Amino acid sequence: GAVVSQHPSRVICKSGTSVKIECRSLDFQATTMFWYRQFPKQSLMLMATSNEGSKATYEQGVEKDKFLINHASLTLSTLTVTSAHPEDSSFYICSAAGLLYEQYFGPGTRLTVT
Amino acid sequence: DAKTTQPNSMESNEEEPVHLPCNHSTISGTDYIHWYRQLPSQGPEYVIHGLTSNVNNRMASLAIAEDRKSSTLILHRATLRDAAVYYCILRGYGGATNKLIFGTGTLLAVQP
Numbered sequence: 001g002a003v004v005s006q007h008p009s010r011v012i013c014k015s016g017t018s019v020k021i022e023c024r025s026l027d028f029q030a031t032t033m034f035w036y037r038q039f040p041k042q043s044l045m046l047m048a049t050s051n052e053g054s055k056a057t058y059e060q061g062v063e064k065d066k067f068l069i070n071h072a073s074l075t076l077s078t079l080t081v082t083s084a085h086p087e088d089s090s091f092y093i094c095s096a097a098g099l100l101y102e103q104y105f106g107p108g109t110r111l112t113v114t
Numbered sequence: 115d116a117k118t119t120q121p122n123s124m125e126s127n128e129e130e131p132v133h134l135p136c137n138h139s140t141i142s143g144t145d146y147i148h149w150y151r152q153l154p155s156q157g158p159e160y161v162i163h164g165l166t167s168n169v170n171n172r173m174a175s176l177a178i179a180e181d182r183k184s185s186t187l188i189l190h191r192a193t194l195r196d197a198a199v200y201y202c203i204l205r206g207y208g209g210a211t212n213k214l215i216f217g218t219g220t221l222l223a224v225q226p
Contacts, residue, residue, distance in 0.1 A: 034213060043217060043219060044158065046213055046216075091155075093157045103160070104160070105157030106157050107156055108156065108157050
């Protein structure tokens with residue numbers, strides 16, 4: 001199957017700072033990527049849909065000014081958590097849409113805000 | 115989005131078959147049934163999907179009820195590496211660009 005990578009795999013930052021997470025499709029082009037957040041013992045929650053060359057579409061309740069998404073190329077989407085707070089600590093996962101029916105998920109990024 | 119209902123948890127013994135049920139009574143005619151699984155501290159992994167007919171691949175089989183209101187994911191011989199949360203998700207026609215909405219899934223424990 002296709003490979004999606006995320007960088008970094010884990011990051012610790014101080015409250016008030018911003019953190020950027022990269023999502024790359026390594027061996028295919030993805031016009032659509034998705035960003036999810038997962039708290040401990042909970043399911044994945046879709047945050048936004050990212051389309052190459054256009055603005056992301058955010059799910060209800062997700063602050064677009066806090067979670068900045070950029071999808072500048074067919075293989076790269078970035079999520080920037082601005083002015084991070086401890087409650088933003090979570091497991092952030094991206095996925096990239098394949099050609100047909102499947103989504104390929106990245107390994108996730110564990111964010112801890114101190 | 116149509117909702118799915120799965121048991122919170124199930125247990126299986128290694129080398130034995132596992133049948134993971136999913137109810138989706140409000141499924142629409144164009145909804146595909148997708149299964150993903152998530153191992154601890156990893157991103158989800160695609161398992162299988164189907165529309166009406168039963169499907170087989172190297173990982174699992176998917177049995178879909180005739181009325182499509184339920185389906186069952188079948189792992190033919192469970193291994194310890196199959197211990198994961200299994201998600202049954204309905205996705206409308208439109209392919210991979212349609213978003214996936216995850217429910218709570220079934221936590222599968224596999225005993226040696």
